[in-house]
Amino acid sequence: MTKDKKNPNELLYITSGEMYQPYRYTLSSLSGRFLTEIKEKKKFLGVKCPECGRVYVPPRAVCGRCYARMNEMVQVSDEGEVVACAIVEFGFVDPSTGIERPVPYGTAFIRLDGADTALSHFLDCVDREKLKVGARVRAVFEEERTGSIMDIKHFEVID
Numbered sequence: 001m002t003k004d005k006k007n008p009n010e011l012l013y014i015t016s017g018e019m020y021q022p023y024r025y026t027l028s029s030l031s032g033r034f035l036t037e038i039k040e041k042k043k044f045l046g047v048k049c050p051e052c053g054r055v056y057v058p059p060r061a062v063c064g065r066c067y068a069r070m071n072e073m074v075q076v077s078d079e080g081e082v083v084a085c086a087i088v089e090f091g092f093v094d095p096s097t098g099i100e101r102p103v104p105y106g107t108a109f110i111r112l113d114g115a116d117t118a119l120s121h122f123l124d125c126v127d128r129e130k131l132k133v134g135a136r137v138r139a140v141f142e143e144e145r146t147g148s149i150m151d152i153k154h155f156e157v158i159d
Helices: 029-041
Strands: 044-048 072-076 079-088 105-112 119-123 136-141 152-157
Touching (some): 029 044, 079 119
Antiparallel strands (some): 079 136, 105 119
């Protein structure tokens, strides 16, 4: 940690050297199907609650409203509506790639048509006039997909 004593308003810089994240985790069968459908067909699946009919994207095993176990997968659209968004102007190193993300970039919670919950992802838009709650967006997929959420390159504003 260093600080310039001549300039008390200067930022602190803290480094700890190289970083290693030895985390591994497994996906549920629902999440696996969700990612496989994106990879192989460029399509989105959600899971529908048998009790209240709520559709979750990304899928989860238990309904957050009525606590029913869910396993019925349903297709939803690759288009949807922005329900919350931000234009990020502060860079960070993407933990999945180790590469610093260029700024500015857009990020949003997107409720896909046919879903009741929102998916968080990147947007290709940083225009404050176009990027707002209620904006219509469409998924853009990577050409080479690997079975990761990053197979969705970003969402583009279509309105």
